Amino acid sequence: MNTIKEIAKLAGVAPATVSRVLNNRPDVRKETKEAVLAVIERLKYTPNANAKNLKMISNNLICVIVKGIGNLFLVGIIEMVQARVEASGYMPYVQYIDEAGDEIAAARQLLIERKPLAFVVLGGSVAGRERDLEAVSVPCVFATTDAGCMALPHVSSVCIDDRKAARMAIDRLLSLGHRSIAVMGGSLRPGDLIHNRYLGVRDAFSARGVSFQDQNYIECKFSLDSAYQAMQSTLTCGIRFTALFAMSDIMAIGAARAVADAGLAIPGDISVVGFDGIDMARYYIPSLATVRQPAAEIARASVEIAVRRIRGESGAEHVRFDSEFVAGQSLSNQYTSEQSDDIASQKGVFKHAQDSKPDAGTVDGPRHLRNRPGRNRYPEGLGFTGRPEDAAGNDRRVQGRKSGKDV
Amino acid sequence: MNTIKEIAKLAGVAPATVSRVLNNRPDVRKETKEAVLAVIERLKYTPNANAKNLKMISNNLICVIVKGIGNLFLVGIIEMVQARVEASGYMPYVQYIDEAGDEIAAARQLLIERKPLAFVVLGGSVAGRERDLEAVSVPCVFATTDAGCMALPHVSSVCIDDRKAARMAIDRLLSLGHRSIAVMGGSLRPGDLIHNRYLGVRDAFSARGVSFQDQNYIECKFSLDSAYQAMQSTLTCGIRFTALFAMSDIMAIGAARAVADAGLAIPGDISVVGFDGIDMARYYIPSLATVRQPAAEIARASVEIAVRRIRGESGAEHVRFDSEFVAGQSLSNQYTSEQSDDIASQKGVFKHAQDSKPDAGTVDGPRHLRNRPGRNRYPEGLGFTGRPEDAAGNDRRVQGRKSGKDV
DNA sequence: ATCGTTACCGGAATCGTTTCCGGAATTCTG
DNA sequence: CAGAATTCCGGAAACGATTCCGGTAACGAT
Numbered sequence: 001m002n003t004i005k006e007i008a009k010l011a012g013v014a015p016a017t018v019s020r021v022l023n024n025r026p027d028v029r030k031e032t033k034e035a036v037l038a039v040i041e042r043l044k045y046t047p048n049a050n051a052k053n054l055k056m057i058s059n060n061l062i063c064v065i066v067k068g069i070g071n072l073f074l075v076g077i078i079e080m081v082q083a084r085v086e087a088s089g090y091m092p093y094v095q096y097i098d099e100a101g102d103e104i105a106a107a108r109q110l111l112i113e114r115k116p117l118a119f120v121v122l123g124g125s126v127a128g129r130e131r132d133l134e135a136v137s138v139p140c141v142f143a144t145t146d147a148g149c150m151a152l153p154h155v156s157s158v159c160i161d162d163r164k165a166a167r168m169a170i171d172r173l174l175s176l177g178h179r180s181i182a183v184m185g186g187s188l189r190p191g192d193l194i195h196n197r198y199l200g201v202r203d204a205f206s207a208r209g210v211s212f213q214d215q216n217y218i219e220c221k222f223s224l225d226s227a228y229q230a231m232q233s234t235l236t237c238g239i240r241f242t243a244l245f246a247m248s249d250i251m252a253i254g255a256a257r258a259v260a261d262a263g264l265a266i267p268g269d270i271s272v273v274g275f276d277g278i279d280m281a282r283y284y285i286p287s288l289a290t291v292r293q294p295a296a297e298i299a300r301a302s303v304e305i306a307v308r309r310i311r312g313e314s315g316a317e318h319v320r321f322d323s324e325f326v327a328g329q330s331l332s333n334q335y336t337s338e339q340s341d342d343i344a345s346q347k348g349v350f351k352h353a354q355d356s357k358p359d360a361g362t363v364d365g366p367r368h369l370r371n372r373p374g375r376n377r378y379p380e381g382l383g384f385t386g387r388p389e390d391a392a393g394n395d396r397r398v399q400g401r402k403s404g405k406d407v
Numbered sequence: 408m409n410t411i412k413e414i415a416k417l418a419g420v421a422p423a424t425v426s427r428v429l430n431n432r433p434d435v436r437k438e439t440k441e442a443v444l445a446v447i448e449r450l451k452y453t454p455n456a457n458a459k460n461l462k463m464i465s466n467n468l469i470c471v472i473v474k475g476i477g478n479l480f481l482v483g484i485i486e487m488v489q490a491r492v493e494a495s496g497y498m499p500y501v502q503y504i505d506e507a508g509d510e511i512a513a514a515r516q517l518l519i520e521r522k523p524l525a526f527v528v529l530g531g532s533v534a535g536r537e538r539d540l541e542a543v544s545v546p547c548v549f550a551t552t553d554a555g556c557m558a559l560p561h562v563s564s565v566c567i568d569d570r571k572a573a574r575m576a577i578d579r580l581l582s583l584g585h586r587s588i589a590v591m592g593g594s595l596r597p598g599d600l601i602h603n604r605y606l607g608v609r610d611a612f613s614a615r616g617v618s619f620q621d622q623n624y625i626e627c628k629f630s631l632d633s634a635y636q637a638m639q640s641t642l643t644c645g646i647r648f649t650a651l652f653a654m655s656d657i658m659a660i661g662a663a664r665a666v667a668d669a670g671l672a673i674p675g676d677i678s679v680v681g682f683d684g685i686d687m688a689r690y691y692i693p694s695l696a697t698v699r700q701p702a703a704e705i706a707r708a709s710v711e712i713a714v715r716r717i718r719g720e721s722g723a724e725h726v727r728f729d730s731e732f733v734a735g736q737s738l739s740n741q742y743t744s745e746q747s748d749d750i751a752s753q754k755g756v757f758k759h760a761q762d763s764k765p766d767a768g769t770v771d772g773p774r775h776l777r778n779r780p781g782r783n784r785y786p787e788g789l790g791f792t793g794r795p796e797d798a799a800g801n802d803r804r805v806q807g808r809k810s811g812k813d814v
Numbered sequence: 815a816t817c818g819t820t821a822c823c824g825g826a827a828t829c830g831t832t833t834c835c836g837g838a839a840t841t842c843t844g
Numbered sequence: 845c846a847g848a849a850t851t852c853c854g855g856a857a858a859c860g861a862t863t864c865c866g867g868t869a870a871c872g873a874t
Contacts, residue, residue: 044515044539044542046512046515046516046519048461048519048520049457049516049519049520050456050457050458050460050461050519050520051457051461053457054455054457054458054461069476069482069485069486070482070486075476075477075482078476079476094503096501096503108453109453109456112453112455112456112457113455113456113457135451223686224686224687224690225686228690253687253690254690256690256692257689257690257692260692279630279631279632280631280660280687282664283631283635283660283661283663283664284691284692285663285664285667285691285692285693286692
């Protein structure tokens, strides 16, 4: 194992000079520098990061903590975050932790180990962790997590309005005439985003005066297999519905297979709406209707906030982006007999939606997936009939709404 | 920021004693220990990992390096590796590096930073890195990488026979009557697994006396979008074929959408075979025929080898597992006029394959996905007509074949 | 010829922890 | 009760880098 001292000895200089070369300091003669670099190259020397971090206070490191490697949506965000961090002149260091891990403990550990200037946490949760979070003394930006309730000066967050997004999805299904809707999600812990989405589901139902039975909430893990099994046993129990809202696209795809295996057609018998808007949703057949989270915007905003906070240009910020409903082949309107009157009252809105321009942006998926020839064609352009204040969800432009909160 | 010295001062002991308490050494009196722990608790002290690692030689750490976060197949292996490491009484530390990163440089860095007892590298490459690898002085197990050519005593590997696996896939397509087959893969660098699969493709063609034009090799990245675009432009160029072999399931799914968008049916017009056997292949519609790599076995063997090597129980090991062909709805036989004679000569073999037992193991996918009701049913059980020595690929049991190589 | 400035580089302290060594206090042994 | 063994703990030297401080040499200006 080579050390800076050996390099120094072989190069005929002092350890300090090697350090200077390593850190690209200006105060070292060109020939000396080259001689040292030659030795370093020859011995394939790599500096010991522990010894380095022991003394140094990094001045350009931003740690990115990702919770849950299985979450395809987060994985898509990571590289964008990484790129943005680099583009801003900082160095990213990505640390993955387990689904069941403690992201705040990880941050505290990293704070000591690597002394970053800031954290960006993807997929974490802050519920009830105010005390622990206090100990993380550098700026923290939580992405896809609502930390708006935190009054800590160094904690920011970027997310969508999960409650509104879920409400939008259910509302869309309701407006298509669905009355019997199953909802699939994770375990409900008050304060986290799954719970918020669940509240949105209830909002949508009660706003329409439709009842939602808790037995229609299917709880499972965020994996294909778990969703498949949960849906299978639900169907086996004889529970029937005309639409499914799954709180992640992966869940939706897993459940979709169980639906198909039960001899039911999508969307003929059951419409399916996912959540997140991962790439796979567009590629799945039938293409998956979903609530798209603006991944790129979330990534960009997260890094920007972290950078601003590092530079002292602002206090804590809490940004909420709008989500958008993406229509897909997995969706159909369902005119069941008992709701025909309800549908009739919605006709006007349907007509409006059918007027949508042909270049309807991302609502129908990426450009290269539209205009499919005959055999893959599926009736799309189903109307959005949400309540007025939800209309923004159907907007093509994704706008951030900031609510600054300085301390 | 608290240090061990402050703790010592407040507890009225020497720093060394605090260190002993921290590391649970036996040679410290009960009362002293409790007094120290009380102070630690009070100040919420956390030891500085850098200072710790600077001197300590870990005695239970195994570093897992994963190259390419986007690779769904690898992601599936990670948690199994992690669990196996823990079950073996060691501590896993997972480090992800970029697709374009240098896994061996990462190992060298980690070797200094964390002083692990061994490395497990997922998805890396060793081609031409013998010199660099020498510097990594602890046992290294490369998974999904063939390092059999390395003569280093501390380098092991676990993989499938990529060449044989690809040959098997093409051979299956040929035996189904396909003569015009497109192959989709990454860039061909001699020595890596993509190149090996490419060689297997050529093997299969030449063994049958069928020619394979290089223009039928579609090069793209390992992503849905990249595969989609590559396939789209291929089809736009007017290139036609009756089957596609993609070197990853993700590529296959991306390409499948382009095929569908071009108005072609899968498998009616084009059969598709993927590679890896990720979960999504079973959930995709039509379910994707693929070459399944035994992920669980690869994970298990990788960790076992690392542990054996740590304990000095063996030298370098190079294990190759068999892969298996998994039939799927994306596959059909294609009796084109000019090959009807060829098909006829294969009849006997077809009959043999149809004799396969109903409990045909994982060949038709996981148990819960079999025996689908009518509308999802697809004619399966198409015969395997590979050459005799390839028959193992159709075997239900997955067997490891070891070739010990001590130095 | 002397001084001041600058460029360059070595010595030594420092970071927070572990570990070796040895001393003191205690207990065991005969 | 003397000597030996054991237990417990403090002092100090690592570990590998950075950085402050000071010193030397070169150079132009006075």
